[in-house]
Amino acid sequence: MRRALPRRAALGLCLAGLAPPAGAQPRSVLLASTTSTEQSGLFRHLLPLFTRQTGIAVRVVALGTGQALDVARRGDADAVLVHDPEAEARFVAEGHGIGRRAVMRNDFVLVGPAADPARIAGMRDAAAALRRIAAARAPFVSRGDRSGTHGAELALWRAAGLDPAAAARDGRWYRALGQGMGPTLNAAAAQEAYVLSDRGTWLAFRNRGTLRLLVEGDPRLRNPYSVILVNPARHPHVRHADARALADWLVSPEGQRAIADYRIGGEPLFLPDALPEADGQPP
Incomplete structure (x- = not known):
């Protein structure tokens, strides 16, 4: 059976x-x-x-x-x-x-609001971009769901020398949702937050609000x-x-x-x- x-x-x-x-x-x-x-x-x-x-x-x-x-x-x-x-x-x-x-x-891409408070637009070093986001305490939304995208995000935070778990406990700028890519992008659009997305879902996503593709091309973003x-x-x-x-x-x-x-x-x-x-x- x-x-x-x-x-x-x-x-x-x-x-x-x-x-x-x-x-x-x-x-x-x-x-x-x-x-x-x-x-x-x-x-x-x-x-x-x-x-x-x-x-x-x-x-x-x-x-x-x-x-x-x-x-x-x-x-x-x-x-x-x-x-x-x-x-x-x-x-x-x-x-x-x-x-x-x-x-x-x-590949993965770093997406964020057009205002870009962390000033990462055009960067090709994804880890350096995350360091700028953390330094600016700019809103960042994570899938937080043990997905391949979440694993890639955690690896980038480690490459940046930062601990996202500590940021998640702080809760004031980093949020782990435990959701899939579509809901996470929706949350990022609503909150004008940064987010790591796979390119395919980003291209298919229509509810972008002010979100823009800001960082791409780092070999570590290969997916x-x-x-x-x-x-x-x-x-x-x-x-x-x-x-x-x-x-x-x-x-x-x-x-x-x-x-x-x-x-x-x-x-x-x-x-x-x-x-x-x-x-x-x-x-």
């Missing part, structure tokens, strides 16, 4: 794709992924293409990367598509995942995404063959072209990044 989803995961579940032919055994994959892939609109573009070609429907539960990996650890997903290289490496090393492959990349299969030796009930078909398609020339073709206002949200080798145990 197919396992039940945790209630929290089930609330975020959406079905992408086409129904199977009458009388056919339904084929589907449960993909635990990030809010950035869902809120950017990428999956609405990408997954129906895969389903039309294979007949395999893809159900997506969109969470922060840490939560998505937790869902997979429990065996409540067949594969993950996430963006936290350190957390991904631990997931594979612990034996929960196999066949880790690079799929695509975009790679990988697909990992849940290990069937650990969780024999997973739909491994169909999950592998999805992973293979994502890194195939056709899947990579589909990723490259997804644009908003003529600008690509994600760049294809498939590599021929896979990390971890072979699928």
Whole structure:
């Protein structure tokens, strides 16, 4: 029997794709992924293409990367598509995942109010920009949700020599929301605060208010995404063959072209990044 989803995961579940032919055994994959892939609109573009070609429907539960990996650890997903290289490496090393492959990349950007009280506009050193924000005690909104974006933000604060936990305890300029990227951007717009966003969600975001893209181009802002299969030796009930078909398609020339073709206002949200080798145990 197919396992039940945790209630929290089930609330975020959406079905992408086409129904199977009458009388056919339904084929589907449960993909635990990030809010950035869902809120950017990428999956609405990408997954129906895969389903039309294979007949395999893809159900997506969109969470922060840490939560998505937790869902997979429990065996409540067949594969993950996430963006936290350190957390991904631990997931594979612990034996929960196999066949880790690079799929695509975009980058993070520092966004803030047009007034820019910390004077960071045009900087290319993201850590130095965070030091200016902290020195000015300018409002900063963090996802605070163990997502890949949150992990990248914490790494930048460490590179800046600062402790965001102390700032969060202070509570007067740094706020950790425990929310996805869309709600966090909404909060930043309402409060005219600085925020770290993935570029894809920022390009798709419409409620910008005075927010502007202020800092980009730092190599530390690179944001790679990988697909990992849940290990069937650990969780024999997973739909491994169909999950592998999805992973293979994502890194195939056709899947990579589909990723490259997804644009908003003529600008690509994600760049294809498939590599021929896979990390971890072979699928």
